[in-house]
């Protein structure tokens with residue numbers, strides 16, 4: 204009888220403890236996430252174009268302290284033919300990746316570029332490809348081409364739009380993360396941050412980061428200001444939540460003298476000749 208009583212008590216305690224443990228884990232701060240690591244693809248993930256080797260390690264070669272290093276950070280949106288002006292069609296994107304491949308360029312993630320710039324390591328022949336908003340055309344059209352040329356990229360996700368029509372779902376994003384594509388934050392609903400009250404801007408930045416980290420199970424360190432718009436308060440908020448780097452839409456090559464939270468990018472748009480693309484790399 205006594206044993207039965209203890210069993211009931213034990214069951215009751217477990218029933219209380221397990222949900223409590225889950226709740227604490229879901230709500231604890233972002234410090235719980237270890238540094239980003241690559242994990243095996245989820246067996247339940249959308250099959251996609253199949254596994255690929257993660258982005259290769261980046262060689263770290265110190266350069267003299269007085270030498271300024273530069274690196275092109277390219278900005279893409281849709282790899283398709285529309286709907287607005289922010290697209291590059293598949294054949295053009297493939298030609299651009301072929302050019303990088305044939306000319307000895309190595310694509311690295313924004314997190315890797317940040318590490319090289321901050322540590323004053325050599326950035327020659329390195330390029331960062333960034334894709335804003337998390338459109339499903341990245342998964343359907345860009346990813347197979349990146350895989351073909353063993354290239355990598357950084358993808359900025361609007362957590363409130365994940366799974367909506369024209370946007371990737373979490374399974375696809377988690378799969379890409381497992382394949383070495385860097386996932387970064389882009390706010391929860393893509394507002395113009397400087398137009399919001401401070402508390403609302405902070406929530407947009409913070410909640411998006413928490414949403415993504417909870418799905419990926421690790422910390423994210425790169426951010427993109429929606430439409431490239433920011434002010435000093437927004438930059439402080441981005442830094443306060445733990446982002447190491449953030450990109451704008453200022454059109455030029457990034458350099459080691461830039462503020463890592465205000466990195467410029469070159470936009471790549473539709474129907475541009477390959478020669479224009481090659482000039483962005485110089």
Ligand SMILES: [Zn+2]
Pocket residue numbers: 335336389393429430
């Ligand atoms: Zn955007």
